[in-house]
Amino acid sequence: xxxxxxxxxxxxxxxxxxxxxxxxxxxxxxxxxxxxxxxxxxxxxxxxxxxxxxxxxxxxxxxxxxxxxxxxxxxxxxxxxxxxxxxxxxxxxxxxxxxxxxxxxxxxxxxxxxxxxxxxxxxxxxxxxxxxxxxxxxxxxxxxxxxxxxxxxxxxxxxxxxxxxxxxxxxxxxxxxxxxxxxxxxxxxxxxxxxxxxxxxxxxxxxxxxxxxxxxxxxxxxxxxxxxxxxxxxxxxxxxxxxxxxxxxxxxxxxxxxxxxxxxxxxxxxxxxxxxxxxxxxxxxxxxxxxxxxxxxxxxxxxxxxxxxxxxxxxxxxxxxxxxxxxxxxxxxxxxxxxxxxxxxxxxxxxxxxxxxxxxxxxxxxxxxxxx
Numbered sequence: 001x002x003x004x005x006x007x008x009x010x011x012x013x014x015x016x017x018x019x020x021x022x023x024x025x026x027x028x029x030x031x032x033x034x035x036x037x038x039x040x041x042x043x044x045x046x047x048x049x050x051x052x053x054x055x056x057x058x059x060x061x062x063x064x065x066x067x068x069x070x071x072x073x074x075x076x077x078x079x080x081x082x083x084x085x086x087x088x089x090x091x092x093x094x095x096x097x098x099x100x101x102x103x104x105x106x107x108x109x110x111x112x113x114x115x116x117x118x119x120x121x122x123x124x125x126x127x128x129x130x131x132x133x134x135x136x137x138x139x140x141x142x143x144x145x146x147x148x149x150x151x152x153x154x155x156x157x158x159x160x161x162x163x164x165x166x167x168x169x170x171x172x173x174x175x176x177x178x179x180x181x182x183x184x185x186x187x188x189x190x191x192x193x194x195x196x197x198x199x200x201x202x203x204x205x206x207x208x209x210x211x212x213x214x215x216x217x218x219x220x221x222x223x224x225x226x227x228x229x230x231x232x233x234x235x236x237x238x239x240x241x242x243x244x245x246x247x248x249x250x251x252x253x254x255x256x257x258x259x260x261x262x263x264x265x266x267x268x269x270x271x272x273x274x275x276x277x278x279x280x281x282x283x284x285x286x287x288x289x290x291x292x293x294x295x296x297x298x299x300x301x302x303x304x305x306x307x308x309x310x311x312x313x314x315x316x317x318x319x320x321x322x323x324x325x326x327x328x329x330x331x332x333x334x335x336x337x338x339x340x341x342x343x344x345x346x347x348x349x350x351x352x353x354x355x356x357x358x359x360x361x362x363x364x365x366x367x368x369x370x371x372x
Contacts, residue, residue: 040096040193084360092190095357099194102308102355104201111209119321122209124202124300126315129350131300133319134293136210137234139218144324145287146219152282156225162275163226163283166238169196170276174245177268178253179370187364188252192245194361199244199301203237206297210234214285224284234322236286239277239294240301246273247302251311256369265372273298274329281327291327296320296343309362310354317348 049057079086087095106127114120120136156163166173171192174180180188212234216222231237246269253262277291296318306312321342331337338344 040093040099040197082356084356087357087360095190095361096194096197098357099361100197100201102357103194103198103304106352107202107205109205109209120210122206124206124297126304126350127352129317130348131304131315131317131350132297133317134206134210134235134297135321137212137289137322141289141322141324142212142215142287143218145289146215146222148288148326149215149222149281149284149286150219152278153222153284155282156284159279159282160225163279166276166279167226169193169241171196173272173276174249174269177265177272178249179372185365185368185370187361188368191248191252191361191365194358195244195248195302195305196241198305199241199298200237202301203235203240203294203297204231206235207232207237212290215287216284222284226283226285228285233286234290235293235297236277236280236290237294238280238286239273239291240298242273242276243295243298244301244305245298246270247299248305251302251306252365255311255366258369259372261372270329270333274327277327288325288327289322292322292325292332292341292343293320295327295329295332304352305358306362307352308355308358310359311362312351314349314351317346317350319344319346 048054087098108125108128110123110125112121112123114136119138122134122136123130124132124134171189174192175185175189182189208231210232212232214224214228214233216224216228249269250266253259253266259265273295277286277294278288280286281288281291300315300318303312303315307315323342325331325341331341332343335345
């Protein structure tokens, strides 16, 4: 998952450091902290002054206080109670905490031990309704998938810059395709980071239950080019994050309705999500089936974010039973092909209640329409 530097990306908006780095809405790369706020950690938190400035402010205040005597009494005006209008005055990292709280409040998971030859299974629910079911892949399947991981290693030299720069949240890659700018698209970047943080948290919940070992822990020939992450392989959190952001941006671009080349940009975004997922297999830390499961989970997370923002359509329940397949974006988008490769839907749908902070953020992002 974003090498868990990636609950990452806001960087310079203070850096929501921990899973990430908002980097100023600039850095988007990803730190390696682990607070669960990602790029939101510390973003817009002024911290403290240096000792000289602190002492100077103290002596200046003492020297000027007599000029403020006899003035008006402090105001008795209060800010609105539980008023979304207050959100704009909060530091970004504070809003980040609210996004996490709103998203996780309705989430639930259930782990079921298989009996009579049935596989172990995990279900993920929101507001009490199951939205995703994942069966635990058997060890023989994982060993067979190692041959695909080995084949992808031939791309390492070509993709090394992408792989290493995507250890954290790969926000600059999404920004490149949409022409986003930190001065013009602050809320859009904040929406991307909120989605990434939500996806990363969700992936960890599912990974913890399924407890799948990484490819290099099964096959000595693989030798990954980056550190093996300290959490389970299935599903891929990078794929979860990429497809969650893709799902949200698809809806946002449609809401903007301002890009004359919208179709091409959507195609590029879909290709990017696939490439981010596959790069983790190239690096040697994920099986292709991890991307299948991660993409399905990411689509669910993205739809939940949109529902919480009051902009979503009904969420369709998905189930994935892994087979020995490679991962291609077009396959998981085509329902007929996807069904032959283990990804199916029951047809059950759920619409979730909107939440005030996500709704405020979505409203702001929709006003930042790019034009082309």
